[in-house]
Amino acid sequence: MSEYILEMNQISKEFTGVKALRNVNFKVEKGEIHCLIGENGAGKSTLMKVLSGVYPYGTYEGDIVFEGNIQKFNKITDSVKTGIAIIYQELALFPDLSVYENIFAGNEVKRGGVIDWNQTVVQAKEMLKKVNLDVNPEMLVKDLGVGKRQLIEIAKALSKDVKLLILDEPTAALNEDDSENLLKLLAELKKQGITCIMISHKLKEVISIADKATILRDGETICTLEGNRGEIKENIIIKNMVGREIDDIYPKRENKTIGGKILELHNWSAYDPQLSRNVVKDVSLHVNQGEIVGISGLMGSGRTELALSIFGNAKGYKLQGDLVWDGKSIVFKHPSEAIEAGIAYVTEDRKGDGLFLGQDIKNNISAANLKSISQNGVINQNEEIKIADGYKNSLSVKAPSLEQIVGNLSGGNQQKVSLGKWLFVGPKLLILDEPTRGIDVGAKFEIYTVMNKLISEGMSIIMISSELGEVLGMSDRIYVMAQGEIKGELSADEATQENIMQLATQ
Incomplete structure (x- = not known):
């Protein structure tokens, strides 16, 4: 008989008349990696907030059973004491504190009621080894990349003797290497007996790592798929997530009409005074009316910096080269001038910069x-x-x-x-920076459909994306960047994941 570490039975949660969860049942076996999947708004994060005590006992219906005992968590610290730790997509670290201070924040190593800093550093090194992170524990967190910060969050959870680790979109902001390292770590933690629940929209990751996958739709449990039965497959997941078949995630455009050049860059460079270096180097490219131009490359390759230098230079770069817009050489000194001319930019950071x-x-x-x-x-x-x-x-x-x-x-x-x-x-030209980051496959399909409609109406799109499938599936042409430079231009017909990555790693 299976041993469940967690059972959430008949969980319902309502917000001002809106049912976010409807009699959800969710069971997790001890020592497994269990993925929680669903479209945005399906109820995944709400369910985990119920579990962790963010939504306290009494604000929902149903029972939480952890290690055989019914739990009545009134706050997050209650769930932490039982061995449950949750790591959100927006990491909860203190950037101006050291690595070791962050790992033991709220869980300080004390002797005689006084913090023992020497022992804190020693134990922090042990936690860092557990997550395979080789950094000086005295470094400030703000000096580390997103991938390493994610591992510090996990080290922090491990320092509290976690039994059930919950990760909400842990790879959403990571590059492919950091994502792969994180998934390997979860597999290692599984061997150590730690149970993991992972919320993810990246179906390839789910397929590669999940022992089981539970799908929510519209606040209800749809099904639980089992890996050892061969049920965790992309087509099965998508059908249950969205309630319909999506034969082609990237909708095809009919009757393409490509016009003349609307944007040209010639030997375009952007120098960042704060970094004391060029973040965009001698870039030459063009965008035609009625086409989607993909910009691919690894994180840090200069893609966003290129977009910002075109869109009114909000970062105050020192610019060199020529920008030709709609046949006229011009320099936009402020985003308002770019907007007035017909250029719009949808930022990759919708929560920080894109929305109120x-x-x-x-x-x-x-x-x-x-x-x-x-x-x-x-x-x-x-x-x-x-x-x-x-x-x-x-x-x-x-x-x-x-x-x-x-x-x-x-x-x-x-x-x-x-x-x-x-x-x-x-706008005449829409720049989309990571347009589908952190959203589910159903919402992606809807955004892709909107993009195709805009193109059919004569708009042009520059799409910056870290997802190779998205770049390949939606672009008419692709520019690949590395170290601030354009390393190659590929037509849709000649582009493959292999040759894009070859150019991106030059």
């Missing part, structure tokens, strides 16, 4: 083009509602009303609002 999380859908969509619905400095609120409602419907934003606070939306719906905000300015 504390404001509603209506205010976010109108934010970049208020002047078009204002007269004498006064916003025409009826027009604002009409415009926002149009984009909410056309982009299939799932929300009860336009007054929904954007910070409470799922990642996929936040991305759609961010897209609507920039479509409202009526």
